[in-house]
Amino acid sequence: MLDLLKRPILTVQEFYLLAGQAVRNVIRQPHYGDDISLQMDQIGVGSLPIVVLTGFFSGAVMALQMSRALAQYGQVGKTGEIVAISLVRELGPVLTALLVAGRNSSGIASELGSMKVTEQIDAMRALGTDPIQKLVTPRLVATAVVLPLLTIIADFIGMFGGYMIAVFRLNLTGTQYWSSVWQVLVWDDLAQGLLKPFVFAFVVALVGCFFGLRTTGGTQGVGRATTQAVVAASVLVFVLDFFITQLFVGLNPK
């Protein structure tokens, strides 16, 4: 039994060690500003099209589905409220994190995994560079900056998707929709809507780096690391989402 537990416990310990080193490196020299910019471009700008598309359609679908339920109570006018709350609190952060996990955790794991199996990581260490400082910290910083921004964009585009449905399918006016959106959102929603992507950014970046850096077994190993990274990052996003939501519900039960 102890032997069975040993490996997962060691894995978690290694993950925390990597996370600790990556975070500590944020304030340590040398800083690789160029790498951070490059990663922000790849993760942020690169993910923008899929985040916009997904945000738009999830907002539109949410409006369509909710309007049917609300129609039973004659409250179709509240569609904007439901769309705004569900997008800002849950769908925006979680969907964006899942998309970025699928796109970038896998990308990071395969890139670092390929470097690992071709001994480029060893070469980096041999030539005077700390791979965590050079590869992991820039990806972490870049993701922590762009994921909240992508989430804000996804939220707005989602609300716009809801607006299109509200105006063209539900015969609401634009003012009616946007004023209900504006009135329902409170600081608490924005706080959890922005805290979540910030926390998810650590998962998306570090899980990708972690599985990439421990790749063994050639190209097959790279494929395995990529899959593991996406699966682990996606599951962790949901688990952490639960705990953060629980925290906010506990803090503000009303």
Place this chain on the structure above:
Amino acid sequence: MTPEPAALRFENVFVAFEGEEVLHSVSFAVPAGETRILFGAAGSGKTVALKTALGLVTPDSGRVYVFGQDISRLPERELFDVRSKIGMLFQESALFDSLTIEENVAYPLLNQKSIRCGPEECRRRVREALRFVELEHTLEKFPSELSGGMRRRVAIARAVVTGPPLLLYDSPTAGLDPITANTIITLIVKQRDLSNTTTLIVTHRYQNGNLLANYRYEPQTGRLLRTNGAGRRTAATRFLGFKDGRLILDATQDELDASTDPYVSKFVKHNG
């Protein structure tokens, strides 16, 4: 006891990965300026020995001295200073895919803290290193645009660009045709003889060991000349045989050739 001033010294080094022993009580010393040829079957611990010498692998027990400094328990950040004295050629070259050849060769100059190198000086040294391997024209290319042999030569340029006194070559001729393999070995002998560097080389080819032990670089002709067994090189070159993580032989070429050990003679005969 203060260790004798050897360029590299292993004392009872044990290394295990996930419970599996890959180096078992390995001890040897390489005095400065000498050459050691590491041979043995795949998985016998040769590459791990090189990586341990570079501090990329930490021994579970035993000590590793590089130029008299015990590196076995040094933290990663302090190892960077030690590594700046060592050049390493990795098995598959390990050039950075995303960097040009010029950036690859300049990498140690720009990243090793102990090296202070302005942009002009860096460029000059990079060109000099690439001229040494006769690839000066590839500055702007990416590694994927070069052949396997050329990549290996660029990796040699990257290993020697800082002028390290100790050089480690991991299977420098693996997967190359005989002509390219000889070019690579000529470069290694040239580097060793022109800069008087201490050299460790992992190889499966007996011919490579033979060239390193019995030939020297002739700067006038740019070719290798046989020393007829009487040269300083022959005495300063020893063969280290690895089997299942153990060092089973530390011998001169004559002793190697005379060995009756079936494992050792198989290596000599198969490659002879």
